[in-house]
Amino acid sequence: GMYKDGVLNISHIYAAESKVKINVVYFEEGKIILDVTSSTDGEFKVNLDSKISSDNLLEGDMKKLNLHAGEAQTVELTFGKPHNNSWDYYLTIAADNTKLYIRIDK
Numbered sequence: 197g198m199y200k201d202g203v204l205n206i207s208h209i210y211a212a213e214s215k216v217k218i219n220v221v222y223f224e225e226g227k228i229i230l231d232v233t234s235s236t237d238g239e240f241k242v243n244l245d246s247k248i249s250s251d252n253l254l255e256g257d258m259k260k261l262n263l264h265a266g267e268a269q270t271v272e273l274t275f276g277k278p279h280n281n282s283w284d285y286y287l288t289i290a291a292d293n294t295k296l297y298i299r300i301d302k
Contacts, residue, residue, distance in 0.1 A: 214293035
């Protein structure tokens with residue numbers, strides 16, 4: 197997906213075997229709120245990596261969720277952004293085999 201001028205657009209959606217679904221509820225630079233649902237009971241990690249490039253990493257976040265099958269749980273994750281506010285940067289959010297890639301376009 198891409199975030200630009202206050203709008204988050206998710207595109208290029210591909211099917212993959214995963215027990216977890218992620219729905220973006222709210223997004224702003226520095227914070228994202230997700231609804232996470234699983235098809236099975238269990239503990240799942242939701243991991244967020246933030247980076248400018250493969251060798252220029254920013255702060256990320258990780259939360260462990262105890263999910264019950266079919267019940268959504270809301271989680272807030274925070275992330276770092278570049279000190280130079282004119283650089284694009286990238287987020288990867290992953291849980292089980294579900295992944296979101298978001299470019300923050302400056």
